[in-house]
Amino acid sequence: MTAPLLDVQDLRKEFAVRAGRFGFGRAMLAAVDGVSFTVSRGETLSLVGESGCGKSTVGRAILRLIAPTAGEIRLDGQRIDDLPEHRLRPLRRRIQVVFQDPFSSLNPRLTVGDILAEPLRNFGLVHGRAARAERLGQLADAVGVAREALGRRPHEFSGGQRQRIGIARALATEPELIVCDEAVSALDVSVKAQIINLLADLQDRLGLALLFISHDLAVVEHLTHRVAVMYLGRIVETGPRRALFAAPHHPYTRALLSSVPVPDPTATRRRIVLGGDVPSPLAPPPGCRFHTRCPFAVERCRVETPALRPVGEGHVSACHFDTEPAPG
Amino acid sequence: MSARLPDEVGAPPVEALPELLSPPRRRGAVGGFIHRHPGIAAGGALVAVMVAIAVLAPVLGTVDPTALAPARRLRPPSALYWFGTDMLGRDVYSRVIYGARVSLVVGFAVSVLASLLGTAIGLASGFLRWLDAVLMRVMDGLMSIPSILLAIALMALTRGSVRNVVIAITIAEVPRVARLVRGVVLGLRELPYVEAAVAAGTRSPMIILRHILPNTLAPLSVQATYICASAMITEAILSFIGAGTPPIIPSWGNIMAEGRALWQVKPYLVFFPAAFLSVTVLAVNLLGDGLRDALDPRLARKL
Numbered sequence: 001m002t003a004p005l006l007d008v009q010d011l012r013k014e015f016a017v018r019a020g021r022f023g024f025g026r027a028m029l030a031a032v033d034g035v036s037f038t039v040s041r042g043e044t045l046s047l048v049g050e051s052g053c054g055k056s057t058v059g060r061a062i063l064r065l066i067a068p069t070a071g072e073i074r075l076d077g078q079r080i081d082d083l084p085e086h087r088l089r090p091l092r093r094r095i096q097v098v099f100q101d102p103f104s105s106l107n108p109r110l111t112v113g114d115i116l117a118e119p120l121r122n123f124g125l126v127h128g129r130a131a132r133a134e135r136l137g138q139l140a141d142a143v144g145v146a147r148e149a150l151g152r153r154p155h156e157f158s159g160g161q162r163q164r165i166g167i168a169r170a171l172a173t174e175p176e177l178i179v180c181d182e183a184v185s186a187l188d189v190s191v192k193a194q195i196i197n198l199l200a201d202l203q204d205r206l207g208l209a210l211l212f213i214s215h216d217l218a219v220v221e222h223l224t225h226r227v228a229v230m231y232l233g234r235i236v237e238t239g240p241r242r243a244l245f246a247a248p249h250h251p252y253t254r255a256l257l258s259s260v261p262v263p264d265p266t267a268t269r270r271r272i273v274l275g276g277d278v279p280s281p282l283a284p285p286p287g288c289r290f291h292t293r294c295p296f297a298v299e300r301c302r303v304e305t306p307a308l309r310p311v312g313e314g315h316v317s318a319c320h321f322d323t324e325p326a327p328g
Numbered sequence: 329m330s331a332r333l334p335d336e337v338g339a340p341p342v343e344a345l346p347e348l349l350s351p352p353r354r355r356g357a358v359g360g361f362i363h364r365h366p367g368i369a370a371g372g373a374l375v376a377v378m379v380a381i382a383v384l385a386p387v388l389g390t391v392d393p394t395a396l397a398p399a400r401r402l403r404p405p406s407a408l409y410w411f412g413t414d415m416l417g418r419d420v421y422s423r424v425i426y427g428a429r430v431s432l433v434v435g436f437a438v439s440v441l442a443s444l445l446g447t448a449i450g451l452a453s454g455f456l457r458w459l460d461a462v463l464m465r466v467m468d469g470l471m472s473i474p475s476i477l478l479a480i481a482l483m484a485l486t487r488g489s490v491r492n493v494v495i496a497i498t499i500a501e502v503p504r505v506a507r508l509v510r511g512v513v514l515g516l517r518e519l520p521y522v523e524a525a526v527a528a529g530t531r532s533p534m535i536i537l538r539h540i541l542p543n544t545l546a547p548l549s550v551q552a553t554y555i556c557a558s559a560m561i562t563e564a565i566l567s568f569i570g571a572g573t574p575p576i577i578p579s580w581g582n583i584m585a586e587g588r589a590l591w592q593v594k595p596y597l598v599f600f601p602a603a604f605l606s607v608t609v610l611a612v613n614l615l616g617d618g619l620r621d622a623l624d625p626r627l628a629r630k631l
Contacts, residue, residue, distance in 0.1 A: 063527045092529045105520035109542050118538075119528035177568065 002078035004038035004063065005209050006095075006177055010134035011035045011071035011081075013057050017282070029282050031057040033233035034071070041175065044203065045208040046220040048256070049230035052277060055213045058230075059179045062211065063097050064088055075177075092260045093123050096170035100182035102162035112165055113150035116140075119172040139168040143198060160191035167198065177209045184219055196223050217260045221245060226314070232289045233281055235308070237313035249317035251294050288320070296321065336549030347443030367618025378604075382428040390422035393578045402594055411600045414586060423578040424600050429606060430567075430579035431560045438559035439552040441498045446505020447548065451507065455514030464510070467503035475500035479562055483571040493572050497559045508551055511516060512544045513554055546623040557609045564605055580605045 013032040018025065032054040039045045047055045061068045064080065080091055096119075099105040106115055116136050119125075120308040126132045140147050143164040154162055163183065170178050184192045189278045194275065200223045202208060212218050218229060219243065228238040229252065237250040248254045255272040279285050285292050291301035300320055308316040355363060362369040381388065397617030405412045411420035453463045470478065475497075482496035516522060522539050530538070566572025567581025568588075575582050580601035587597025 060523075063523075065523050065526060089529050089531075092527060097524055097527045097529070099520035099524060101520060105524055107521045107525075107539055110538070118525060118530060122529035122531075122534075166524070169528065173528065 003074070005041045005043075005076060006211070007038040007072075007074040007077075008038070008058070008062065009036050009072045009074075010072065011058060011061060012069045013054075013066065014069045027282055030069075030233055030284070032061065033235070033284070035230070035235050035239060037228050037235065039209050039211055040093075041176065041209055042203065042207045043226065044212055044224045046212040046214060046224040046227045047230060048214055048217055048220055048227060049068055050215060052278060052281070053230045054233040054281075055215075055230050056181055059181045059211065059213050062132075063095060063179055064085060064092075078198045080292075082316065090123075093119075093173040094175050095177045095179065096173060096175040097179045098163070098166050098170050098183040100185050102159045102166060102186060103154075105166050106162055108154055111151055112140075112145075114158075115154075115165065115218065116150070116169055116172055119169060122171055124148040139172055140250070142171060142202065158191075159187055160194060162185060163191075163195055164198065167195075167202070171202065171206075174206075175208070177211060179211045179213065181213045182215070183212070183218060185214065186322055192219065200222060217256055219258075229256065232278060232284055234289060234318070236290065236319075237315075237317040238308070239312065239317075243312050247312070249311045249315070250290075250319050251296055252290050253317075288318070329534055334544045362375050365618050365622050366594075367614045368622060369618075371611045371613070371615030373620055374607065375615060378428055378608050378611065381425055382432050383464065385425045385429065388425055391419050393418060393426040394576065395419075402590070404594075405596055412594070412596050414583075414597055417619060420583070420600060422589040423583050424580070424604055427580045427583055427601060428604065428608070430490060430573055430577060431563060431605065433490065434497065434563040435556040435612065437494045438497045438501060440554035441494065442501040442505050442555050442559075443548055443552045445498065446502045447509050447541075447544065449502065449506040450544075451510025451513060451540070453510040454517065454540075455532065455536070460510075463506070467506050470500070471503045471507075473500075475558075476565055478563055479566060480569070480571050483566060486573060488570075488574045489556060490577065491541065493563055493566060496566075497562050500562070501555050501559065502553070505548070505551055508547055509544055512547055513540055516540050523625040550616055552620060552621040553612055557612040557616070560605065560609055560612070591623055 011032055012030060012034055014028045014030050016026050017029045018027075035054070035058055037045060037047075049055050049059060057066070060066045060071055061081075064083075068081050075091060075094060078091075080088060081082050083091070105139045106112075110118075113136055116139050117132060120132065120135060122289065126135045136150055137147050140150060145161060145164050145168065149157070149161070150164075154165070157165065167178075167183075183199070184195050189193060195199045196219065199210065203210060203223075210223075212220065212224060220246055223309070224241050226238065226240050227244045228235050228325065229244075230236070231248065231252050234260050237244065237248070237253045239249075244253065248257050249274075258272040272295070279289070279292055285302075286305075287303045288294070288301040290305050291297040294301065304320070306320045311317045311322070395418060397413070400409075400413050400417045401415055402417075403409050403413045408532055408546045409419055409421065411424060413425070414420055423516060449463055449467070473481075478500040479493075479496040483492060485494075486492045516539070522535060525535055525539055563572055563579065564581035564584070567579045568585045570582075570585065573579040575586070583601040584598050585595065587601075591598050
């Protein structure tokens with residue numbers, strides 16, 4: 001069996017934060033605490049969870065925008081988490097990113113053509129003016145932006161168009177993996193659907209792998225192959241889309257799923273409303289991190305950390321109990 | 329029966345609303361600019377006048393500003409001696425006009441040098457995190473000394489000359505620019521488009537040139553005008569207390585210093601250079617405020 005395109009093992013990222021009454025103390029905050037997953041070629045893996053659960057930190061660590069504290073990140077079997085910047089740079093071509101905010105993800109002072117040409121120039125991908133213009137035109141076509149747009153600046157475009165431009169920039173280097181960090185969260189519902197379709201279409205045509213980071217399960221359901229659910233810096237459940245949506249195992253996943261609105265007013269369902277807030281990652285609860293809000297928590301959950309164990313075909317969950325899947 | 333809508337048949341015709349709004353006034357390009365940016369227009373015009381005065385000093389009806397004429401000491405302002413003569417018989421009008429050169433040269437030179445140096449230090453501090461703590465503590469140290477005292481101390485170490493005045497004031501002003509640029513750089517580094525450029529393989533020098541520096545220009549140009557104004561005042565203070573421009577070169581500060589002893593009986597000796605200094609500093613500050621408002625109203629909080 002060949003190595004997966006992206007293999008993340010026990011990824012850990014700590015941030016130093018000020019603590020104590022006067023801010024003189026230092027405390028380590030583990031935003032990501034031992035996360036492992038793989039992404040195969042042409043596959044979409046969605047990383048979902050609440051705000052602050054560390055999902056964006058995982059994305060930024062894979063892009064090496066931040067250095068991981070511990071763990072391994074392999075691209076095609078090669079470790080990239082400990083490479084110095086000059087050795088990493090050629091590999092950056094293979095992993096690109098699309099950010100959430102279409103307004104701050106494009107430099108307002110550059111034209112769209114300049115923005116798209118930057119990665120081409122960095123990797124010497126085209127030579128000569130004519131070839132460059134042709135490639136820029138192809139990129140504009142690929143994301144459905146008029147070629148005339150290349151001479152204009154970002155402020156002349158709507159949020160959806162800007163997001164298309166951001167995707168074109170990510171495509172410019174012909175990457176194998178694109179990290180979509182909440183890439184559609186800031187868009188209107190109709191535009192959101194267009195961008196999701198565009199991403200799915202590009203994946204079909206170009207064989208892209210996507211790491212789709214989102215808090216929105218309804219969006220994820222439409223374009224993902226597999227889902228990984230994160231809670232407080234850890235993955236609590238990973239599974240194929242159908243299995244996970246039809247039969248979520250972990251109580252947290254079930255609570256998340258029950259919060260997705262269903263476009264059918266006659267549907268009756270049991271809504272699981274979680275009490276309380278996410279505990280501070282500065283002092284994560286012992287045992288199962290979810291026990292403070294879990295409706296099924298017992299004494300064992302407070303002391304023993306549950307390991308991820310298989311609950312189905314390619315489906316793992318970090319819960320001590322074999323509870324029946326909740327009725328959908 | 330429900331009330332009729334106005335456009336239904338039989339409804340009374342709706343009267344046209346009276347025209348309450350006056351038609352928008354059309355302005356030409358220049359008039360429109362003055363209307364939108366009065367501060368830039370007024371400040372810019374006054375600064376331009378001062379620059380013209382400094383450049384054209386020899387042809388503005390001046391005589392040698394250092395020529396002594398003991399016989400004509402302390403003449404009051406008249407048609408012949410517009411601003412009068414000082415205690416050595418020198419023509420105050422000529423001295424004040426030539427004095428504009430020193431003030432403007434010092435103001436512009438300090439704002440350019442302090443901006444360049446401060447930007448370099450700010451960029452280094454914002455990008456090389458290991459250097460940041462050291463650089464910023466040095467800047468804090470410099471800032472903890474009032475800039476006028478720092479300039480006096482530095483002038484005490486050297487000979488009085490315009491060049492040394494520029495260097496001394498520049499050193500005192502650099503920390504302000506460095507802090508400003510560092511703050512802007514730290515903010516910009518976190519922006520998604522900068523991170524996307526890093527992910528797209530752009531090298532650090534290119535990131536700075538393309539994505540960081542252009543976005544620091546707006547706050548920097550505003551800060552530069554304030555530095556220019558403050559440098560002109562500092563130069564005048566240094567010259568006034570005898571620690572700045574040597575007495576042989578007329579500058580507004582040392583003209584005032586020389587007139588100080590006779591200020592109660594011959595106030596014009598102090599009044600004219602002081603008025604020129606005030607107007608110039610006001611003009612530069614107006615320009616700075618105008619630029620700040622035009623470039624970004626939110627900037628006011630950062631400065």
